[in-house]
Amino acid sequence: MSGYLTKLVVIFAISAVGAGVHLGASWPVKLKSEPAEPPTWTPDEDDDPAPETPDEDAPSDDGPDAGGAAQDEPSGDEPLVLDGLEIDLDQARQLHERGLATFVDARPADRYEAGHIADAMHITPQMLDDTSLFVLDVIDPDKPIVIYCDGGDCDDSHRVAELLQQLRGLELTYVFVDGYPAWEAAGLPTGTGPDPWAE
Amino acid sequence: MASNGNRVFEGASNASKFESVLSLLARIALAQLFFIAALNKITDPQSFATAIDKFQIPGFIIDDSGENALIAVSVYLVPWLELVAGLFLLAGLWTRAAATLILVMLAAFCAAIYSVIVREIEITDCGCFGDLKGFCREAVGTCNLVQNGVLAALGLIALTVGGGRASADALFDPDEPDEPEEGDTVEFA
Numbered sequence: 001m002s003g004y005l006t007k008l009v010v011i012f013a014i015s016a017v018g019a020g021v022h023l024g025a026s027w028p029v030k031l032k033s034e035p036a037e038p039p040t041w042t043p044d045e046d047d048d049p050a051p052e053t054p055d056e057d058a059p060s061d062d063g064p065d066a067g068g069a070a071q072d073e074p075s076g077d078e079p080l081v082l083d084g085l086e087i088d089l090d091q092a093r094q095l096h097e098r099g100l101a102t103f104v105d106a107r108p109a110d111r112y113e114a115g116h117i118a119d120a121m122h123i124t125p126q127m128l129d130d131t132s133l134f135v136l137d138v139i140d141p142d143k144p145i146v147i148y149c150d151g152g153d154c155d156d157s158h159r160v161a162e163l164l165q166q167l168r169g170l171e172l173t174y175v176f177v178d179g180y181p182a183w184e185a186a187g188l189p190t191g192t193g194p195d196p197w198a199e
Numbered sequence: 200m201a202s203n204g205n206r207v208f209e210g211a212s213n214a215s216k217f218e219s220v221l222s223l224l225a226r227i228a229l230a231q232l233f234f235i236a237a238l239n240k241i242t243d244p245q246s247f248a249t250a251i252d253k254f255q256i257p258g259f260i261i262d263d264s265g266e267n268a269l270i271a272v273s274v275y276l277v278p279w280l281e282l283v284a285g286l287f288l289l290a291g292l293w294t295r296a297a298a299t300l301i302l303v304m305l306a307a308f309c310a311a312i313y314s315v316i317v318r319e320i321e322i323t324d325c326g327c328f329g330d331l332k333g334f335c336r337e338a339v340g341t342c343n344l345v346q347n348g349v350l351a352a353l354g355l356i357a358l359t360v361g362g363g364r365a366s367a368d369a370l371f372d373p374d375e376p377d378e379p380e381e382g383d384t385v386e387f388a
Contacts, residue, residue: 004295004296007293007295007296008296008299008300010293011280011283011284011287011293011296011297011300012280012300014283015276015279015280015282015283015284016276016279018279018282018283019272019275019276019278019279019280020275022241022275022279023271023275026244026275029244029271029274030245108321108323108337108338124323125323125324126323126324126336153255155249155252155253156323159249
């Protein structure tokens with residue numbers, strides 16, 4: 001029995017040495033990675049698409065950046081400046097209403113299909129394991145990308161932002177921290193069903 | 200006990216041969232999975248730390264400053280345990296001790312998964328195999344328990360049978376209980 005315990009201890013000790021060396025080489029340890037803060041972004045005159053006829057009663061869900069996101073610019077909005085990684089509900093609303101950004105839902109597929117921000121694409125951290133993911137090719141790298149999940153402790157939006165930066169060099173990634181619950185509670189346009197861009 | 204080094208256990212039944220093959224297959228399968236899991240965690244500790252944090256186990260939650268000593272230790276120790284225990288298991292060296300460590304880890308993983316199910320926390324990725332998906336592609340739940348149960352069954356085979364004939368234990372470690380007991384007839388070819 002003592003021989004058995006000795007073997008256990010030796011295996012554990014070898015592992016501890018390996019872990020210790022690895023830990024030493026990685027010092028200082030940073031447990032939580034955050035995507036780099038994107039550069040400050042303000043819309044150019046050319047960024048605002050010509051307003052299309054809005055259909056307020058039936059929010060469309062025709063695909064990313066489709067006409068449903070382009071409506072008349074609401075009056076009384078503060079000038080839109082994105083400074084920092086995280087944006088709030090009002091900034092997300094302005095970007096959506098003016099069709100200035102690509103929205104990305106980072107939640108699991110069943111949650112996305114049950115309800116998402118109108119025109120949002122569906123990209124989860126797990127989907128980004130496949131770096132040849134088709135939908136990444138249709139993202140406009142010159143437009144802000146707004147990523148959200150369920151708000152609160154949900155971390156998937158940050159993870160997707162980080163991966164989009166790392167894998168595709170997309171700098172204009174922003175995390176809508178309040179997430180879908182806040183969007184839905186504000187009565188803003190939503191859609192249901194699978195992502196039209198998904199293959 | 201003259202020997203040319205090739206030992207054959209006389210009287211070994213078909214069952215013991217079968218057990219040896221079973222143990223070898225179980226060891227290879229389990230070691231391979233633990234290698235993959237370990238290497239993915241070792242190469243990306245942050246993802247593993249984030250995965251642990253999502254389980255929201257008291258004491259294992261990263262604070263706003265991004266620090267947690269328990270997670271820091273786990274993030275580095277667990278994958279190395281998986282790797283080293285996997286290596287011992289594959290070689291069939293100290294098989295039972297290695298299998299015991301793996302079973303203890305699997306038990307801890309199962310406890311964490313069960314606590315998530317009970318607390319109804321939705322986690323899309325258990326971090327079990329680093330950034331790679333295991334056999335369970337939906338949110339952490341019963342599938343992960345079954346997956347770990349299958350792995351535990353493989354570990355139990357290695358624990359009960361030992362390394363069998365095709366193992367380093369059979370060559371180097373006479374203390375390992377799967378060697379013939381006193382009184383057994385041993386023939387050296």
